[in-house]
Amino acid sequence: MATATAVSKPSTATGDGHKRKKNAFSDGQGRLAWMLLAPTLLVIFVMAGIPVVMSIRESFFANDNAPDPTTGLIKQGESFVGIKNFAQIFTSTDVVQGNWGTMNRFWNAFLNTSMITIVCVVIETVLGVAMALIMSKAFRGRGFVRAGILVPWAIPTIVSALMWKLIFDANGVMNKILGQQILWLSDTFSSFWAIVIADSWKTAPFIGLLTLAGLQTIPAEVYEAAKVDGASAIQQFTQITLPMVKPTLVVAVLFRTLDTLRMFDLPYGMIGPGKYRVETLSVFAYQETQATRFGSAAAYSMVLFIYVLLVAYLFVRVLGADVIGEKAPKKKKVKKNDRNDTQAAPVSGIELAGGAH
């Protein structure tokens, strides 16, 4: 079979009159694509696929961990418990005091995760867009500012967590600046804000960077025309910049949202485990594995997984996040294999890269 296709492909390639390399594999069809993608797919399958399936399985099991009353030993092994691990989310009596009142530890973590995400992403988006606007301006030392804004993004999260831990120390810089003693690192509402501040500092540059890329695709003529028409700076921003940068911005916000929903390093590294005012779902699931309750840890991770999936879906559906650049070609409505038709429509990056050559 392999030889058959290998023989047949070059003939079709020469058939369309284009000059093509006589490579048995590069037929422009799925075969080469599959071969090139195979290593990546294999890695994803082994590193993500198998563990996800194992997690799903694990979420329906629980350890048999009642010690024998005479020897104190635990019979090793686990048994199928159906949806008990998930039901526990609603039935658990393990209540904690958090920012949002006294409630079940799971829901407390769920609310923390959601609130941190909402607050952080809003702040990061505003700051990020502002940064992008600054970075896109031509001025002296622009390279320096660009590099400077990106520094926080380049620092590993756990390192910045420890750095902010020093800043938020009772005798740290933050309290010196504010001139009062706020116990950020205890377990109060200020701990929540400490997380928000540290996360915004770190990831606003990410949104800034993506937005900057979007800004640079806006042609200067549009602004020139607006100036001629007498549009104010604010009008230019709301009528030109924002709509034109929106596709990029939505993708950036989507990525940040997904990323913030699974936040772990900052609360764990900076404030510490067992602090219910900043405990996110990831931290809670991790704590459950520490207590060797792998079943419920897997169940909570699954809930988070579905939550993240749902948010991603809503983004794509409602806001129309264009994650892999499918929009531009779609508007074109070009028939497949009909490339001779020379339209002056914009061509997306993927099209350019994959175009006939």
Next chain:
Amino acid sequence: MSFVRPKRGVLVVAASLSAVLLAAACGGSGGSSSGSGGSGSGSAAAVDLTKQGPTEYWAGKDTSGNLAKLISQFNAQHPQGKVTFHELPDNADQQQQQMIQATTTKNPNMGVISMDVVWTAQFAANGYVVALPKDQFPTDKFLPATVSSATYFNKLYGYPASSDGGLLYYRKDLLQKAGISDPPTTWSQLMQDCDKIKAQAGNASLGCYAGQFQKYEGLTVNFAEAVNGAGAVIVGEDGKPNVNTDQAKQGWSQIVSMYQKGYIPKAAITWQEEQGRQAFQSGQLIFLRNWPYVYALASKDDGSSKIVGKFGVAPLPGLNGPGVSSLGGHNMAIAANAANKGTAADFIKFMTSEQTMKSNVLATSAAPTLTSLYTDSDITKKYPYMPILLKSIETAKPRPKAVDYTDVTLAIEDAGYSTLQGQQQVDQAFSTLQTKLQGLIK
């Protein structure tokens, strides 16, 4: 050329790739570790401790460099089975996690592990470590408290390698100036001493007392000391939780009221050992509860400490009399899946021999577990606090022994921290704690 457009559904999946990776990261350990249970070790049958061959010693960082020396010494004497050091992170949680992982993947190289005293129940009950035969591992030369920390259901699962007890560090110079001859033995004496010292010129801004009141394992240690120091228990001799008593509540209320009245600085609920040590060393604190390691650091005359020669150590204070320390330290245990348990056993015996332990104590300042070393002249000369530490360890109480220790300690921390922060009344917190512990310790 043809270009197959991805469908909407595919897009959604692509968009949530990071979500997939997340679940993988969270679930990975779950899947791998529980599937391979049923090792069945740690059973009543005696384990074979004869097989010789290369093995590994798993322990935290060798900060003094002395361990490397001791291991090469052992290897020179013991050609039939050599030991290599497998260095683990500094963080105790990570050490524990790596040991559990190695057990579930049945790593035959992990021979001897350095087991924190609070892990004994969990490691023994799950069969991560084997019981040590009493005839090969006699315990009469060790401090009884350290032996009890390695015992689970009347069986010895570890051999005491190092111990630890809390000490009260105090500013000798300030006490003398205020005309106080002896360090306090009760909390009320301690507060009175503080009042006297702070009344003197220039001392008004000093903090009175600090321990470890951040929400982590250190809080459990300090909480247990406050409760035990009032003559109460968290878990009774019979293994049943009995924390909701008036005495226990009084013990902890004392600490809470000291915090509310400012005897414990506001910031101290964010301090772990190191922050407290720094506050004490820089001369901002009169009293500090900490471990023996502080002694050497606070005595360093390289400028890092402002109180060289100005401080002393005493046993911990209690509610109505001398206090009770929580017991710390490590025990050496043989991993259940170790291939060469004979070498492992020999290595443990070597490491806990009087000679080796003495060299280790001198190099690292770790508290010895052999009673005889507390009166050894070389050691007491280098560490003058040894007799006081001996007293502290002799009367020390282990933290609650529980298979689900992670949950137990969190329940205790919850009660302690919420009352310190004033989010909960002591009465309410203790009755919740009692209910939680009853569910966890059966």
